[in-house]
Amino acid sequence: MELELRHFKIIVAVAEAGSITKAASTLGLAQPALTAQLHRIERALGGPLFERDRKGARPTPLGELVLSRARLLLPAVSGLREEAARFANNASLPGDTPSRLRLGSATGPVLGGLVHQLNAAYPDLHVTTHVSWSSEELAAMVADGRVDYTLAGVCGDAPPPSQPGLIWRTLATDPVFVLLSDKHPLSTQSEVELGDLAGVQWGATPGDGCFADCFAAACARAGFTPRTLYETDVVSCIDLVESGDAVVLCQPMFRQMPGVVAVPIAGNPLRWRNLIGWHPDGSAAAFSDQLVKLASQAYADVIARSARYTEFLRDHPGFGVELPEGPSSN
CATH class of the missing domain: 1.10.10.10 (Winged helix-like DNA-binding domain superfamily/Winged helix DNA-binding domain)
Incomplete structure (x- = not known):
């Protein structure tokens, strides 16, 4: 036997x-x-x-x-x-294309566009998504192999999420705009001074990192201390703006809708870097070049749908989608 x-x-x-x-x-x-x-x-x-x-x-x-x-x-x-x-x-699809791809994303405008790009370019690829307000949580999921790639954001020149061993590439750097009610007296301005909003209450979508501290520091440089910073979901942020209860910090490609308008802040005191991260030993790591290209294209498409941000970029070429660069490790 x-x-x-x-x-x-x-x-x-x-x-x-x-x-x-x-x-x-x-x-x-x-x-x-x-x-x-x-x-x-x-x-x-x-x-x-x-x-x-x-x-x-x-x-x-x-x-x-x-x-x-x-x-x-x-x-x-x-x-x-x-x-x-x-x-x-x-190995079921040709080349370095995996048969499935698990994407994580923090709050941001690119995930939907990236899924569209993937579906169009790789119709046999099975894509799943996981969304969290915490970039640190998403980075940990990449490190643990629970997702293959994650879209995340960090404030200004802050480092990527602290999970060691990951590779990060910057997709774009954007200024932070303010979302105003179209009835607000400053809503028709080409830009607003941060100090002119000293008396308002503020809102933003939640996130980890140093953004709240950077916002407070920018307000201090403008000569005031912000009264309140509500952290809530996108729909509630819009409700707060429409009702006049708050001014909301937003990304510049915010899609225009009745009742609200996104306006640049003079001097662009707040910036946001949009990143994509993965683990070099991950099961789908060989797909990184293709995915970065598709994510960059998805970001460019989002920007193109915003006439105001497109116009802004003509005068501020340092912002927007970045040229391809080598990856950075954390």
Whole structure:
């Protein structure tokens, strides 16, 4: 009889259960059937593996030797199967294109456009998404292999999320605009001075990092301390602006809609860098060049839909989508 993996599983099960009867119950076998299989295994290995009496089953010296090998062999084979499954899953499309792609994204305008770009360019690619307000959480998910890539943002010149070992590439750098009600007296201006908004209440979508501190510092340079900074979802931010209860800090490509208008802040005191990150050993890392190109195109498409930001970029060429660059590690 040639030994198979199931035979080593039986040996480990008997040793861990301490008796043939308990091992048979664990394995879902009848006790006589398990006893007969164990006898055949022992004959194949040349001697008894267990001493059996009324107290149970204890490994013999030969049994200890076989157990030590089985406890190495079984996890190794299980790991091999998992790696082979991942390889087969990621090798089903030509070239470096994986068969599935898991995308993470913090609050931002690019995820939908990137999914559209992927669907158009790779119709057989299965894309799933995970959204969180926390860039640090998304970076941890990339490091743990729960998502393949993540879109994230950081304030000004701040470093990428602190998860070590990831590669980050900057897609774009944008100024922060303010979202005003179209009834606000400053809504028709080409730009607003931050100090002219000293008496208002503020709103923004939530996020981690230093943005709140940078905003407070910009207000201090403008000569005032902000009264309130509401952190809430996009829909509630728009409601606060429409009702006149707050002015909201927003990204410059905010899609125009009735009742609100996005206006630049004079001097652009607040900036936001939009990043894409991945792990160099991730299962879809070989797809990084293609994905960065598609993400950049998705970002350019979003900008093109904003007439105001497009006009702004003509006079401020340092902002917007960045030229291709080498990756940076964190």
